[in-house]
Amino acid sequence: xxxxxxxxxxxxxxxxxxxxxxxxxxxxxxxxxxxxxxxxxxxxxxxxxxxxxxxxxxxxxxxxxxxxxxxxxxxxxxxxxxxxxxxxxxxxxxxxxxxxxxxxxxxxxxxxxxxxxxxxxxxxxxxxxxxxxxxxxxxxxxxxxxxxxxxxxxxxxxxxxxxxxxxxxxxxxxxxxxxxxxxxxxxxxxxxxxxxxxxxxxxxxxxxxxxxxxxxxxxxxxxxxxxx
Numbered sequence: 001x002x003x004x005x006x007x008x009x010x011x012x013x014x015x016x017x018x019x020x021x022x023x024x025x026x027x028x029x030x031x032x033x034x035x036x037x038x039x040x041x042x043x044x045x046x047x048x049x050x051x052x053x054x055x056x057x058x059x060x061x062x063x064x065x066x067x068x069x070x071x072x073x074x075x076x077x078x079x080x081x082x083x084x085x086x087x088x089x090x091x092x093x094x095x096x097x098x099x100x101x102x103x104x105x106x107x108x109x110x111x112x113x114x115x116x117x118x119x120x121x122x123x124x125x126x127x128x129x130x131x132x133x134x135x136x137x138x139x140x141x142x143x144x145x146x147x148x149x150x151x152x153x154x155x156x157x158x159x160x161x162x163x164x165x166x167x168x169x170x171x172x173x174x175x176x177x178x179x180x181x182x183x184x185x186x187x188x189x190x191x192x193x194x195x196x197x198x199x200x201x202x203x204x205x206x207x208x209x210x211x212x213x214x215x216x217x218x219x220x221x222x223x224x225x226x227x228x
Contacts, residue, residue: 106161
């Protein structure tokens with residue numbers, strides 16, 4: 001679940017394309033037939049013309065930070081590129097929270113640094129305390145044990161299970177959750193995300209526009225000491 005934090009280079013489609021420049025973006029991998037395509041959150045369709053990776057075997061729907069160099073721009077959204085590097089991001093579907101799995105899902109505190117929708121996914125940059133004795137689990141769940149208001153919003157919960165790992169040092173993580181099941185014919189969907197931080201419960205309201213991509217999230221800054 002641990003991912004390297006990368007400084008994202010924003011892509012302004014109005015600017016002149018620099019063909020010698022390396023770009024780094026959060027994106028979704030999408031192998032199509034005999035040609036691999038990558039959809040960036042900045043709205044680019046990357047057609048891989050060449051690659052510096054020896055063993056690039058993408059899984060459809062896998063989220064990743066991609067480093068690429070543009071070789072040509074045949075139209076407004078498609079770009080022929082050289083793929084320089086791919087760093088996978090933890091990518092998961094939304095789970096259901098029930099009485100049977102609530103113990104395994106857990107509800108240990110986390111520090112939310114940024115939370116936003118882009119590319120049809122909910123993206124979360126977060127911090128947690130780590131003690132080197134257990135693997136932590138992160139999930140986004142739809143709580144089936146409570147009744148939510150019928151107001152057209154989607155209510156979900158960001159959950160963390162530390163598996164009783166000592167809270168020794170601060171660590172960072174990033175994760176993307178597939179929101180496609182909640183499109184339901186509507187392009188704009190409001191999500192209410194409940195989480196538990198180190199001071200108690202918090203609630204976030206975010207929108208997913210399935211016709212557009214949102215801005216990238218904020219960079220993470222933190223100290224190595226444990227969160228409190």
